[in-house]
Amino acid sequence: xxxxTGNLWFGTKEGLSRYDGKSFTNYTTAQGxxxxxxxxxxxxxTGNLWFGTKEGLSRYDGKYFSNYTAVQGxxxxxxxxxxxxxTGNLWFGTxGGGLSRYDGNSFMNYTTLQGLASNIVLxxxxxxxGNLWFGTSGGLSCYGDNCEAIASAENRKDKKNxxKSFTNYTTAQGxxxxxxxxxxxxxTGNLWFGTSEGVSLFDGKSFTNYTTAQGxxxxxxxxxxxxxxxxxxxxxYGGGAxxxxxxxxxxxxxxxxKTEKLVKSFTNYTTTQGxxxxxxxxxxxxxAGNLWFGTxGGGxxxYNGKSFTNFTTAEGLAHNTVLxxxxxxxxxxxxxxxxxxISRFDGRTFTNYTTVNGLPDNSxxxxxxxxxxxxxxxxxxxxxxxxxxxxxxAVNNELRNIPAQNSLPSEELxxxxxxxEIYNSATGYPVKDVNSGQNTMFCDSKGITWIATGADxxxxxxxxxxxxxxxxxxxxxxxxxxxxxxxxxxxYSLSSEKDSTTKSQQEIMTYGKLLSDHARExxxxxxxxxxxxxxxxxxxxxxxxxxxxxxxxxxxxxxxxEPARPYLxxxxxMLVGMDKDWSPLSDKTSAEFNNLWEGTYTFxxxxxxxxxxxxxxxxxxxxxxxxxxRTWWMYLLYIIVMVSGVVLIVRWNNRRLIAQxxxxxxxxxxxxxxIREEKEKIQKANELISEQRQIAEEQKKIVEEKNKDxxxxxxxxxxxxxxxxxxxxxxxxxxxEYMLLFMPKDIVSGxxxxxxxxxNDPQKPAKENMHWYLAAADCTGHGVPGAVxxxxxxxFLNEIIKNNDSLTPAEILHTLRxxxxxxxxxxxxxxxxxxxxxxxxxxxxxxxNEFLWAGANNPIYLIRNGQFEKN
Numbered sequence: 001x002x003x004x005t006g007n008l009w010f011g012t013k014e015g016l017s018r019y020d021g022k023s024f025t026n027y028t029t030a031q032g033x034x035x036x037x038x039x040x041x042x043x044x045x046t047g048n049l050w051f052g053t054k055e056g057l058s059r060y061d062g063k064y065f066s067n068y069t070a071v072q073g074x075x076x077x078x079x080x081x082x083x084x085x086x087t088g089n090l091w092f093g094t095x096g097g098g099l100s101r102y103d104g105n106s107f108m109n110y111t112t113l114q115g116l117a118s119n120i121v122l123x124x125x126x127x128x129x130g131n132l133w134f135g136t137s138g139g140l141s142c143y144g145d146n147c148e149a150i151a152s153a154e155n156r157k158d159k160k161n162x163x164k165s166f167t168n169y170t171t172a173q174g175x176x177x178x179x180x181x182x183x184x185x186x187x188t189g190n191l192w193f194g195t196s197e198g199v200s201l202f203d204g205k206s207f208t209n210y211t212t213a214q215g216x217x218x219x220x221x222x223x224x225x226x227x228x229x230x231x232x233x234x235x236x237y238g239g240g241a242x243x244x245x246x247x248x249x250x251x252x253x254x255x256x257x258k259t260e261k262l263v264k265s266f267t268n269y270t271t272t273q274g275x276x277x278x279x280x281x282x283x284x285x286x287x288a289g290n291l292w293f294g295t296x297g298g299g300x301x302x303y304n305g306k307s308f309t310n311f312t313t314a315e316g317l318a319h320n321t322v323l324x325x326x327x328x329x330x331x332x333x334x335x336x337x338x339x340x341x342i343s344r345f346d347g348r349t350f351t352n353y354t355t356v357n358g359l360p361d362n363s364x365x366x367x368x369x370x371x372x373x374x375x376x377x378x379x380x381x382x383x384x385x386x387x388x389x390x391x392x393x394a395v396n397n398e399l400r401n402i403p404a405q406n407s408l409p410s411e412e413l414x415x416x417x418x419x420x421e422i423y424n425s426a427t428g429y430p431v432k433d434v435n436s437g438q439n440t441m442f443c444d445s446k447g448i449t450w451i452a453t454g455a456d457x458x459x460x461x462x463x464x465x466x467x468x469x470x471x472x473x474x475x476x477x478x479x480x481x482x483x484x485x486x487x488x489x490x491x492y493s494l495s496s497e498k499d500s501t502t503k504s505q506q507e508i509m510t511y512g513k514l515l516s517d518h519a520r521e522x523x524x525x526x527x528x529x530x531x532x533x534x535x536x537x538x539x540x541x542x543x544x545x546x547x548x549x550x551x552x553x554x555x556x557x558x559x560x561x562e563p564a565r566p567y568l569x570x571x572x573x574m575l576v577g578m579d580k581d582w583s584p585l586s587d588k589t590s591a592e593f594n595n596l597w598e599g600t601y602t603f604x605x606x607x608x609x610x611x612x613x614x615x616x617x618x619x620x621x622x623x624x625x626x627x628x629x630r631t632w633w634m635y636l637l638y639i640i641v642m643v644s645g646v647v648l649i650v651r652w653n654n655r656r657l658i659a660q661x662x663x664x665x666x667x668x669x670x671x672x673x674x675i676r677e678e679k680e681k682i683q684k685a686n687e688l689i690s691e692q693r694q695i696a697e698e699q700k701k702i703v704e705e706k707n708k709d710x711x712x713x714x715x716x717x718x719x720x721x722x723x724x725x726x727x728x729x730x731x732x733x734x735x736x737e738y739m740l741l742f743m744p745k746d747i748v749s750g751x752x753x754x755x756x757x758x759x760n761d762p763q764k765p766a767k768e769n770m771h772w773y774l775a776a777a778d779c780t781g782h783g784v785p786g787a788v789x790x791x792x793x794x795x796f797l798n799e800i801i802k803n804n805d806s807l808t809p810a811e812i813l814h815t816l817r818x819x820x821x822x823x824x825x826x827x828x829x830x831x832x833x834x835x836x837x838x839x840x841x842x843x844x845x846x847x848x849n850e851f852l853w854a855g856a857n858n859p860i861y862l863i864r865n866g867q868f869e870k871n
Contacts, residue, residue, distance in 0.1 A: 289304075318337045387419055432453060546623045552597075757771070
């Protein structure tokens with residue numbers, strides 16, 4: 001029985017069960033039922049539930065049971081039927097029964113029990129007479145008007161009396177092999193069957209078979225198609241594609257006597273001719289006459305009658321194994337792949353859809369288009385129906401839908417998401433998978449889709465999409481239970497309910513047993529501060545709930561009444577007062593909220609049915625009280641304490657300030673006297689400082705005059721030093737390309753450079769003279785002492801060269817050393833002067849290009865042929 005809220009009630013031999021679409025709630029004699037054997041039930045106009053049992057009658061008002069037996073006047077305790085008349089009278093029939101059956105399924109199933117040749121169906125087609133042909137792993141099955149006499153049935157006038165049934169054909173009737181993988185009817189009405197051992201042609205009376213002996217490249221034929229010219233194409237598993245021309249006429253005989261002969265021949269196409277792969281498993285002839293070949297691993301090939309064009313994942317195809325191909329009314333080509341989902345080709349680019357977009361599985365064995373222009377997709381996990389696509393970009397705050405068959409290019413389809421309906425065992429339909437093969441999912445002329453599943457119980461499924469019972473009514477949602485601090489509570493035990501029977505029954509329903517007095521007292525001690533006005537019927541939920549802050553953890557258990565497919569119901573909720581948005585979609589039927597702040601909250605809940613219909617939200621409002629330290633009277637106490645504290649602090653501070661004021665006066669008097677004394681001392685100190693400043697200014701003038709005299713002497717010494725230095729013009733006569741860096745630290749320098757030339761013949765050019773000397777020296781000390789040493793060094797060098805122009809640089813430096821020691825009186829004692837100089841000296845013979853060097857505490861850096869050397 002279905003009650004007014006949508007719950008299902010089941011009467012069993014073990015009691016009564018209520019199913020809300022998610023879980024069962026059981027009632028037995030322990031909860032107050034008169035007997036556990038329930039055989040009839042009814043809901044009356046007032047909402048009371050009546051249950052007929054073997055031992056009497058029970059009425060349930062949502063809170064407790066009232067029982068009636070023969071003692072109260074019932075005719076018989078065995079009540080097998082209940083009804084209510086127009087006036088509201090209840091009639092109870094004894095010693096009777098009935099049977100109810102509910103079927104909301106639009107599928108009709110066929111298996112070997114109904115005559116099918118095998119439960120593994122590999123191909124389906126419909127002939128021009130309206131008969132359906134099924135290729136199975138056990139032969140052919142024909143379903144239609146007297147398939148045993150196809151030719152004669154065409155001429156029968158009384159076709160209404162012809163009974164539809166299965167007629168099977170196997171090798172016993174001439175079929176080349178019982179494993180039939182594909183079926184095609186040509187324009188003349190002949191049926192072609194591809195098997196694992198060749199091809200059979202059926203003309204309505206007998207079979208004609210073709211194998212490799214007759215010209216096939218391979219006996220495993222997976223697909224067959226007829227092109228616009230009437231040629232038959234076969235896709236083989238390993239031998240490529242073949243074209244069969246059975247209408248070609250050739251002239252034979254001599255030149256004088258020619259005859260015409262009908263020639264039937266095969267033409268083979270493989271990878272040598274450009275085919276993507278030799279394993280061809282699907283064929284399509286599009287409206288332009290192109291042939292499309294889906295292969296196992298090579299992608300798809302398009303043949304325009306002259307050449308092949310191949311498409312793989314490199315061009316955007318979802319997967320390189322293409323199991324099925326179809327063309328929609330807009331000219332788009334759809335491909336079902338083995339692992340990549342489906343691909344839509346608009347003539348330029350591909351658009352792919354996978355499980356991410358809503359497909360039940362990425363292994364797509366079949367794609368067909370039914371009479372309502374739906375794209376039906378067969379997968380390894382049931383079927384999917386693609387009806388339309390929804391834009392992700394809202395226009396005027398509305399989402400726009402477009403048909404699945406449309407002319408939009410792939411680039412624009414990026415802004416749309418597919419709307420896909422799934423029919424499989426998970427959604428309550430007897431389709432677990434769809435076989436691969438040619439037309440193993442087929443839409444006949446009446447719009448019925450036939451699905452080959454290969455299952456033992458549903459080898460062949462007849463699916464009428466237009467007859468699917470879609471319940472578009474919103475679901476009814478109920479709150480089943482309220483938990484406090486994660487605990488189930490029998491709110492009747494906390495209420496002022498005086499009826500002990502009701503309390504006992506509700507405690508048993510909540511805890512499965514009666515509570516002892518001690519347990520009931522513990523429950524009140526723990527949750528006795530909870531307040532509520534009343535409790536709802538059937539589902540014991542408190543109304544106008546008020547929670548103390550110690551019990552601010554609340555949980556909701558809820559359910560939408562959907563007995564058929566509750567696992568497809570999705571829920572969203574939000575707690576107004578805490579949440580800003582709805583929660584994500586979920587199939588979870590509970591929600592918990594912890595550590596709620598004081599305030600009034602409203603729990604809002606809505607549900608989406610299996611067909612996408614949203615229910616109106618239901619609400620539950622409750623209140624959480626603040627803790628005692630955040631109550632209004634505590635806040636008032638806080639204010640009083642604060643004000644009192646401020647007053648006390650102000651008073652205490654006033655006393656403290658007065659005391660400080662008196663102390664400050666005493667300190668000010670003392671400080672004034674001290675300041676006066678210090679002022680007198682400062683005045684005396686200022687007078688002394690003034691006298692010292694005058695003395696300092698006079699001394700400053702003396703120092704400035706002395707300093708000026710010293711600087712004048714030093715600048716004069718600078719002129720003397722620069723006069724002794726070699727001029728730049730001198731270097732230009734000997735080495736035009738040179739660099740001279742002379743940067744004294746002080747006014748006069750302790751460093752110097754020196755050059756000297758000794759002419760053998762003053763009349764000859766400088767380059768032909770014998771020797772040219774160049775030195776760079778760093779004297780000890782800076783300023784005037786260094787300058788004195790530099791002028792002394794230049795004088796000594798000039799004197800040494802003047803006396804002997806044949807000395808080597810080493811001999812010159814040795815002589816220079818002796819002269820410095822002698823002139824400065826240096827004998828090695830610590831008290832004597834240790835002045836001297838670091839120097840590098842070279843002699844350059846321009847005629848021989850000989851270069852001699854000697855140094856004192858200085859190395860030589862030599863660059864020769866681009867190489868740097870240090871000595």
